Amino acid sequence: MCNLGTSLVNHKSILSNKDTSGVDFIYLSVVMFRLNLKIALRNLWKNKGFTFINVGGLGIGLASCMILLLYVNYEWSFDKHFENHKNTYVVYQNVPSSGKIFSWAWTPNVMAEEVREKIPGVQRSSRSTYPRPNLVTYGDKKIKDKGVFTDASFIKILNYKFIKGNPDAALKNVDGIILTKTFAEKLFGTEDPINKTVKLDNTNVLKVEAIIEDVPANSSIQFQYLMNWALFEKREPWVRDRNWGNNMCLTLVQLKNNAPYDQANAQIKDIYKRNQNGNTAKALLFPLDKWHLYDQFENGNSVGGKIDQLRIFMLLAVCILMIACVNFMNLSTASSEKRAKEVGVRKAIGSTRKSLISQFLLESLILAAMSTMLALLLTEVALPYFNQLLDLHLIIPFDNWMFWPFLIVLMLFTGLIAGSYPALYLSSFEPVKVLKGLNLKVGSAVSIRKVLVVFQFVFAVCTIICTAVIYQQLSFIQQKPIGYDSHNLLQVAVQGNLRDQNKLNLLKQNLLKSGAASSVSFFSYDINEGGNNTMDVEWPGKELKQDVLFNHRGVGYDFVETIGTQLISGKEFSAQFPNDMTHMLINESAVAMMGLKDPVGKVLKWNDKSWTIMGIVKDFIVESAYQRAAPMMFYPVQYSGAETILIRLNPSANIEISLTKIDEAVQQIEPNYPVDRKFVDESFALKFKNEQLLGTLSNWFGGFAIFISCLGLLGLALFMAEQRKREISIRKVLGASTVNILTLLNRDFIKLVVMANLIAFPLAYIIVDKWLSAFEYRVSISVLPFAMAVTLSVLIAMLTVSLQSVKVTKANPIDALKYQ
Known part of the structure; x- marks a missing residue:
């Protein structure tokens, strides 16, 4: 210590010498740093x-x-990896209905052309389907993955990197296809795919025009291949109709670099009204690079x-x-x-x-x-x-x-x-x-440390309360009746030969005969996903300016029985009534919205046709599990075509055996496609993925925060025990027990934890109330999470402090008093 002290004094005197040269100063600074480093x-x-x-x-x-x-x-x-992401926008549609404004990025097929020709400042626009799975075949290799039908402007707006092929000629040929690098390797291995042909859904022969880099994982539009929009029109003739009331595709718009966004957005606002009399929808340009993070809308505005x-x-x-x-x-x-x-x-x-x-x-x-x-x-x-x-x-x-x-x-x-x-x-x-x-x-030091410990436990308590409320809300929604019985309900994708209604009917007969299914029906979409909607519905007594948004789906015979919902009145579609092609079912929300009394037998007008209401179905969840059921219409699936087979498994049969029989029955009619089936309750659980993720991460990282907070409390307990060890020793000499001393030491810390709870309660309440406000169906904020937070925080504090305090109380008092 003497040598160290002499060294420090010498260095200090040299550094304080005004005549010291710059080189000496730097040298001595380095020496001091090395010395401090050794000490540290x-x-x-x-x-x-x-x-x-x-x-x-x-x-x-x-x-x-x-x-x-x-x-x-x-x-x-x-979406920020695209070169022109700052000038690229998604066209959104705002539709007023029943006092609300609904927003989505579904637009008519004519939107892209109209925007490109009529809106100033637009450099490019494209229309595309949302990614959907199709079967792509090359030789013996059959892969079902997501593809997109679009036009050449799509790959220019999003500037995907081309590995092979001519970017300027891509998607110009109706029978051309562009593959991603990984998808091409799965199909062709080490072969050069350019100009080779593949089959789409065992129907269309397509020539590989180009290979692009894989779509980045942090891209909102995920696909493995791109195809020409003209091929989509060839496969689906109804797509050719120029209809401003049919929202069926995604429209991307790229503005010129110097084009003012506000002007373009103002011009596009009334594009529906200009092209279709009476259409009350409004359009808006929404930035592509905000689409992933800001896609929740409320009354027409991103919230x-x-x-x-x-x-x-x-x-x-x-x-x-x-x-x-x-x-x-x-x-x-x-x-x-x-x-x-x-x-x-x-x-x-x-x-x-x-x-x-x-x-x-x-x-x-x-x-x-x-x-x-x-x-x-x-x-x-x-x-x-x-x-x-x-x-x-x-x-x-x-x-x-x-x-x-x-x-x-x-x-x-x-x-x-x-x-x-x-x-x-x-x-x-x-x-x-x-x-x-x-x-x-040490009074001020203790006070500051107490403030720091309170801060730590405020955060810990908030985390406990928020995590508890998240799990309460998740449990509430998961246990809330969804309006039908998803247990043992299977859905199988309609592919290939199954698109023939006669083949579908044959499959239904085979499934029922096999004993694997107790009931079978068809649906025009995945039962857990969004689908088509319309405002073009008229009913008796409708007010002139009353705009109501209806979801509409095609259903097969025995639909109500198969999904296990309730028919409130009337009848459902059945093979006993094959002539009900101009009849429809509606749900309770539709009845309430239209204000109809005795709705069965009333006639609606939709899509230039008259439809007779034949039955009322109980509301059930199709889209969001957190929102009220929207008005819905159900028409015969033959009108639009089935996309999903719904199968109610036979409850008296073994599930594994039933699934094997179902696979065999499907493969017998359509052997060229792999069977695409899933349980409805498993796919329904995916609706809660974000909330489960939030709850799990809050749980894990909140736990880490609580653990670190305990270390902070341990630090304060160490300090207080060190400062009060003489007092503790005197108390022990005078006869105080270990319990008395532990109570004394814990009392101050319990006060800090209680204070942290009092500060955390209003903060946590504000946070969870704001989070819950996004849900129409929400759990009420109860006392339970707050009581749990108090109990856990106090127990954690007592355990942490007691573990350290016991060491002090067990120490020999003579060691602390012998120097006094």
Whole structure:
């Protein structure tokens, strides 16, 4: 210590000498840095337990922050990889109906042409189907995957990278197809696919015109191949009709670089009204690079979407990191008495407060560097589980040069924030007092540490409450009746020969004869997905300006019986009444919306035809499980064609055997397609994916935050026990029991936790109330989550404090009193 002190004094006197040259100053600065580094490393090695806890706490905090930021960055980057993403827009439609405005990105097939020709500032526009699965065959290889029918403007707007083929000639030929790199490799292996032919749905022979790079995972439009729109018209003749009331495709618009968005958006607003008398829909241009994050609309305006989830994760990442920093502060100042004499000696031999602050900050930066390495290791280990949970492929971007400056800034920020208060506090000790062994004035330090602990537990309590409410809401929606029986209900995609209604009817007969099914029907869409809608409906007593949006689906015979819903009045479609081709079923919401009394037998007008209401069906969920059932019309599936076979499994038969029989029956009629089947309840569960993800991540990272908060509380308990060990020893000598002392020590901490709960309750209530406001069907905010938060936080605090306090109460009081 004497040599160290002499060295410090000599260096200080040289550095303070005004005649010292610049070279000498730099040299001596380097020497001082090396000296401080040695001292820092020795202190960290000497206090291995302190170092281990701090590195562990900061490492977990940094790892949690990194994982969350990787996920946020991935979601934020959606559709921003396209070269012209800032000038590219999705055409949305706002439709007023029943006092509300409904918004979606479905538009008529004539929208793209009209926009390109009539709206100033438009450089390109394209129309495309939404990705849908089709069977693509090459030789013996048959792959069913998603493809898109579109035009040549589509690949210019989104500028996919061409590996092979001519971009200027692509999608000009009605029988041309563009494949992604991975899909081409699956079909052709090592062969050159250009100019080779494949079959689409065993019907259309298409020539491979080009190969493009795989569609990035962070792209809103996912496909494996592109085909000409003219082929779509060839396969589906109804698509050729120029109909402004038929919303059936996606329209993308690219403005010129200098084109004003506001002017184009104002021009497109009344495009429906200009082209169809009485059409009250409004169009708007919505930025492509916001489509993924801001797709939730309310009364015609974007009010959020996945961006709300990202904000929660960003807040979670920042709070976890700050909690880790607070934990570092508490643990550092908890060991203040051990460092007090060191500070006193160094000040006595000439060290300035500035040099001491530098010393302590250097120690915290070393700890931050060690924590960062641990965080990278933990992140690398945790990412596979995280990717499996999210169905993603997130990686640490070591090869991205921007990652390293970000990591260094994050490390420096963490080290400086975490070490700032300990450095200022420890460097403030007066040498005379600490060397004489006098008690330090720690009131302000304790107060600040108490504030920090309260902050930690405010966040922990908010996390507990929010997670509990998320799971309550999820359970409420999942247990809420959906209007039909999804258990043991199977749906099989209609493909190939099955598109023939006679073949479908034959399949139904075979399934019923096999004993695998108790009932079979058909549906025009997947029963859990959105479909067609219309406002072109008239009914008796309809007001002139009354606009109501109806969903409409085609259904087969015995539909009500098959899905297990309720027929309130009238009858359903049945083979006993084969002539009901101009009849329809409507649901309860449609009856209420039209205000019809005794609706059975009333005549509606839709699609230039008259339809007689033959029955009323109970409302059931088809689209969103969180919103009320929309008015719906059900017409004979022969009118539009079936896309799904609904099969009610025979409850008395073995499920595995029944599934085998179903596969055999389907393959017997259509052997060229793989059987595409799924249980309805499993696909229905996918509707809750976002909420389940939010709940799971909140649970995991909230747990990490609580764990780190416990380390912070442990730091304060260590400090308080160190400061009060003489008092505790005197109480023990005077006869106080271990329980009495534990009660004394726990009482102060319980007060802090209760205070944190009182602060957290209103914050948590505001957060969960805002989150729940997005759901029409929502759970009420009960006392249970708040009571659970209080109980857990108090138990955690008591356990954490007691584990440390027991060590102090078990210590020999003579050790603490012999120097008094």
